[in-house]
Amino acid sequence: MKCDFSTHHRMSVATDVVVLTTDNKPLNNKRKVAEKGLQILLVKRDEEPYNGCWALPAGFVNFDEPLLECAKRKLREKVGLDDIYLEQLYSYGDDVNRDIRGRVISIGYIALAPKEKILLNSERASKEAEWFWIESSTSEWEVDMLSFISVLDSSLKITSLAFDHRMIIADALNRIKNKIMYTDVGFHLVNELFTVKELQTVYELMLGRQVQAFRRVLNDKIVETEHWTDGKAHRPARLFKQR
Amino acid sequence: MKCDFSTHHRMSVATDVVVLTTDNKPLNNKRKVAEKGLQILLVKRDEEPYNGCWALPAGFVNFDEPLLECAKRKLREKVGLDDIYLEQLYSYGDDVNRDIRGRVISIGYIALAPKEKILLNSERASKEAEWFWIESSTSEWEVDMLSFISVLDSSLKITSLAFDHRMIIADALNRIKNKIMYTDVGFHLVNELFTVKELQTVYELMLGRQVQAFRRVLNDKIVETEHWTDGKAHRPARLFKQR
DNA sequence: TTAGTTATTAACATATTGCAATTAAGTATA
DNA sequence: TATACTTAATTGCAATATGTTAATAACTAA
Numbered sequence: 001m002k003c004d005f006s007t008h009h010r011m012s013v014a015t016d017v018v019v020l021t022t023d024n025k026p027l028n029n030k031r032k033v034a035e036k037g038l039q040i041l042l043v044k045r046d047e048e049p050y051n052g053c054w055a056l057p058a059g060f061v062n063f064d065e066p067l068l069e070c071a072k073r074k075l076r077e078k079v080g081l082d083d084i085y086l087e088q089l090y091s092y093g094d095d096v097n098r099d100i101r102g103r104v105i106s107i108g109y110i111a112l113a114p115k116e117k118i119l120l121n122s123e124r125a126s127k128e129a130e131w132f133w134i135e136s137s138t139s140e141w142e143v144d145m146l147s148f149i150s151v152l153d154s155s156l157k158i159t160s161l162a163f164d165h166r167m168i169i170a171d172a173l174n175r176i177k178n179k180i181m182y183t184d185v186g187f188h189l190v191n192e193l194f195t196v197k198e199l200q201t202v203y204e205l206m207l208g209r210q211v212q213a214f215r216r217v218l219n220d221k222i223v224e225t226e227h228w229t230d231g232k233a234h235r236p237a238r239l240f241k242q243r
Numbered sequence: 244m245k246c247d248f249s250t251h252h253r254m255s256v257a258t259d260v261v262v263l264t265t266d267n268k269p270l271n272n273k274r275k276v277a278e279k280g281l282q283i284l285l286v287k288r289d290e291e292p293y294n295g296c297w298a299l300p301a302g303f304v305n306f307d308e309p310l311l312e313c314a315k316r317k318l319r320e321k322v323g324l325d326d327i328y329l330e331q332l333y334s335y336g337d338d339v340n341r342d343i344r345g346r347v348i349s350i351g352y353i354a355l356a357p358k359e360k361i362l363l364n365s366e367r368a369s370k371e372a373e374w375f376w377i378e379s380s381t382s383e384w385e386v387d388m389l390s391f392i393s394v395l396d397s398s399l400k401i402t403s404l405a406f407d408h409r410m411i412i413a414d415a416l417n418r419i420k421n422k423i424m425y426t427d428v429g430f431h432l433v434n435e436l437f438t439v440k441e442l443q444t445v446y447e448l449m450l451g452r453q454v455q456a457f458r459r460v461l462n463d464k465i466v467e468t469e470h471w472t473d474g475k476a477h478r479p480a481r482l483f484k485q486r
Numbered sequence: 487t488t489a490g491t492t493a494t495t496a497a498c499a500t501a502t503t504g505c506a507a508t509t510a511a512g513t514a515t516a
Numbered sequence: 517t518a519t520a521c522t523t524a525a526t527t528g529c530a531a532t533a534t535g536t537t538a539a540t541a542a543c544t545a546a
Contacts, residue, residue: 009303010253013336013348060252063346066337091334091350093256094309103306105256105348107334178425197524212504215525234523235511440493455535458494477492478542 011103015071016058016165018089018172019081019111021118022189022202023151025133036201038134039115039151040169043078045162046128049100054148055162056169057129058106071109079129084113085188089172098164108168110175112188132158134173139208141173173206180206184221187242193227195237254346258314259301259408261332261415262324262354264361265432265445266394268376279444280376282358282394283412286321287371288405292343297391298405299412300372301349314352322372327356328431332415341407351411353418355431375401377416382451384416416449423449427464430485436470438480 019041042054057078061070068086075081089108096103132148143166150156161169180186180203189202199222200214211217220243227239262284285297300321304313311329318324332351339346375391386409393399404412423429423446432445442465443457454460463486470482 009305010255011304011306012253013256061254061336061348063252063254064339066339067334067348068337088333090331091310093304093350094311096307096309105304105310105350107336107348182421182425195524210504213502217503232513234513234521235525237524438493456533460534475544477490477544478494480493 011105012099013061013067014058014104014106015061015067015074015109016056016092016106016168017071017075017086017109017111018056018169019075019079019084019113020134020172020176020189021113021115021131022205023115023131026154036205038173038205039131040134040148041079041129042132042148042158042161044128044130050162053160053162054130054132054158056165061107067107068109071107071111075111081111081113081118084111084118085185086111087185089168089175092164092168095164106163106168108171110172112176112185114189114191116191134169136173136208141170141177141208143167143170146170146173176206177208184242193225193239193241195229195239196222197237199240254348255342256304256310257301257347257349258304258310258317258352259299259335259349259411260314260318260329260352260354261299261412262318262322262327262356263377263415263419263432264356264358264374265448266358266374269397279448281416281448282374283377283391284322284372285375285391285401285404287373289371293405296403296405297373297375297401299408304350310350311352314350314354318354324354324356324361327354327361328428329354330428332411332418335407335411338407349406349411351414353415355419355428357432357434359434377412379416379451384413384420384451386410386413389413389416419449420451427485436468436482436484438472438482439465440480442483 021039021041022036023039025035025037041057043057045051045053045055057074059070059074059077061067065073067088071086072082075084075086087110089110091105091107092098093105098104098106131151133151135147135149136142137145146166146169148158148161150158160166176185186199186202186206190198196215196218199218200211203211203214222240223243225239225241228236229239230236264282264284265279266282268278268280284300286300288294288296288298300317302313302317302320304310308316310331314329315325318327318329330353332353334348334350335341336346336348341347341349374394376394378390378392379385380388389409389412391401391404393401403409419428429442429445429449433441439458439461442461443454446454446457465483466486468482468484471479472482473479
């Protein structure tokens with residue numbers, strides 16, 4: 001059977017971006033230590049379906065637009081982000097009814113950046129965009145175990161996200177978890193200059209476990225600089241950069 | 244700017260499948276040992292563009308068809324394969340002109356199977372499908388270094404493949420290479436019962452290097468059976484199965 | 487019987503990692 | 517100023533994993 005290149009098989013293609021970063025959690029009464037946590041950027045939808053629901057920054061790919069360019073554009077338009085690390089995650093299109101409006105194939109992307117870099121552009125961000133803490137009750141990033149808690153209002157806990165975005169987020173977290181020890185993706189979540197502790201925290205948050213002798217393990221991926229954290233507290237730490 | 248769900252952004256979506264297996268290479272005059280090699284299944288196109296060129300088994304996704312189902316269907320239709328391991332690879336759509344006919348997003352898939360399993364269905368295979376040896380002059384699967392040599396006619400060496408299929412193949416090989424030591428994908432390339440040597444060969448072909456003390460490394464992934472290779476040559480080898 | 491081939495295990499060196507202790511350099515406070 | 521406290525960074529040791537080589541086992545072929 002010849003395949004005719006007509007319109008009968010045309011469908012909509014969208015990109016969905018999982019924007020991840022880390023930040024200091026609010027100080028716990030019991031412990032004075034500034035614990036770090038994982039954050040994800042979500043936007044509140046203002047149209048059907050899922051109107052009012054929180055969702056990943058997403059949008060349709062224009063007919064003459066590269067996929068990656070669409071992901072970048074949506075980050076620019078919806079949350080004012082630019083020049084951020086992006087990698088393709090997975091394509092979602094096995095459930096033909098994943099979007100009630102019609103057949104939509106969605107290309108998932110992962111975006112990573114240190115919080116400082118993102119804050120620079122935050123004034124341009126949409127008012128409907130907000131950071132949420134990512135929590136998981138297991139060391140695995142399982143769909144059922146994921147929860148999202150508002151950074152601004154800890155009483156706001158999202159249990160349902162638009163479309164299949166919960167699954168996309170779980171896939172993104174597992175992707176990073178699986179490759180962080182074997183690749184250099186972790187460096188996208190710290191500044192150009194970073195302390196060993198900062199980088200270690202990123203790795204441990206993604207892995208959901210501690211990493212022993214981190215300095216030794218990462219030794220050939222990082223290089224000392226002559227800069228130090230300013231000594232406002234305790235012993236100053238040496239700043240490193242990626243080799 | 245609201246996104247209108249009309250037809251202006253609709254495009255064609257296709258699946259491209261990289262079918263990989265291993266087989267015995269023809270006996271070399273100098274060495275009697277039956278060396279193994281990697282093979283890929285390609286089909287000869289019978290329509291424009293790239294009419295007459297070799298290409299990956301591929302085709303357009305129907306409007307109401309899951310992506311994975313489309314990949315399965317194309318393997319059935321074009322090369323008579325069924326019940327074969329399939330995993331999604333990557334989606335190709337950054338070059339808006341990758342198909343001269345219009346905007347086409349292609350979802351790449353990887354299919355793996357031992358040659359014996361594939362041969363069972365070979366009678367149903369298209370006459371225009373053929374296995375090719377995959378060679379690389381480096382230990383990396385680089386696009387420039389890949390070459391494809393016909394299994395049936397060693398003088399037939401493909402230097403150009405249809406569309407961006409050469410890149411898709413390189414991506415597929417690197418994907419398997421990167422995950423074979425940390426996952427169980429390698430088992431899809433051997434039979435249910437296999438010798439240590441057979442599994443080791445699969446790993447070494449994908450990695451492009453030797454793996455020392457393979458039995459020890461894979462020890463917790465395999466389990467002994469009471470079956471042995473039939474003693475037609477030399478010492479019989481114990482057959483294992485996946486744990 | 488002996489040499490040749492493949493399979494399998496073992497022995498040893500080296501590399502990596504988990505774990506715990508130690509030293510270093512700052513702050514806070516009595 | 518002395519002491520306790522906090523964080524940073526290094527070191528030592530045990531346990532595990534891997535690279536390398538050798539030894540042993542089971543069969544074929546001459």
